[in-house]
Amino acid sequence: MTESAAPVRTPRFHSVLGASEELARVMSQRYVGVEHLFLAIIHDKDAVPTQVLGEMVDLDAVEKALMAVMNSAGYKRGTAELPRLEENA
Numbered sequence: 001m002t003e004s005a006a007p008v009r010t011p012r013f014h015s016v017l018g019a020s021e022e023l024a025r026v027m028s029q030r031y032v033g034v035e036h037l038f039l040a041i042i043h044d045k046d047a048v049p050t051q052v053l054g055e056m057v058d059l060d061a062v063e064k065a066l067m068a069v070m071n072s073a074g075y076k077r078g079t080a081e082l083p084r085l086e087e088n089a
Contacts, residue, residue: 012044012046012047015044016037016040016041016044016047017032017037017040019040019043019044020032020036020037020039020040021036023036023039023040024036027070035066035069035070038066039063039066039067042059042062042063
């Protein structure tokens with residue numbers, strides 16, 4: 001592969017992007033963020049990152065916690081207003 005050649009986008013790539021867009025749409029959000037992409041990845045049980053993470057953490061708990069943040073008033077105002085993780089420790 002030459003330096004100027006772009007990586008090939010696989011069907012799984014397109015599927016995960018589509019799923020993240022659908023999640024944002026269902027949540028009535030006008031943008032797709034990393035949080036939507038992350039949820040779409042962990043919903044793809046055959047994806048390598050999902051399998052690795054699933055060995056390390058409870059994916060259902062991760063999804064539940066992320067959805068709680070995404071449904072919070074602070075998230076809906078904007079992520080700049082959300083407390084940082086280190087502030088919660």
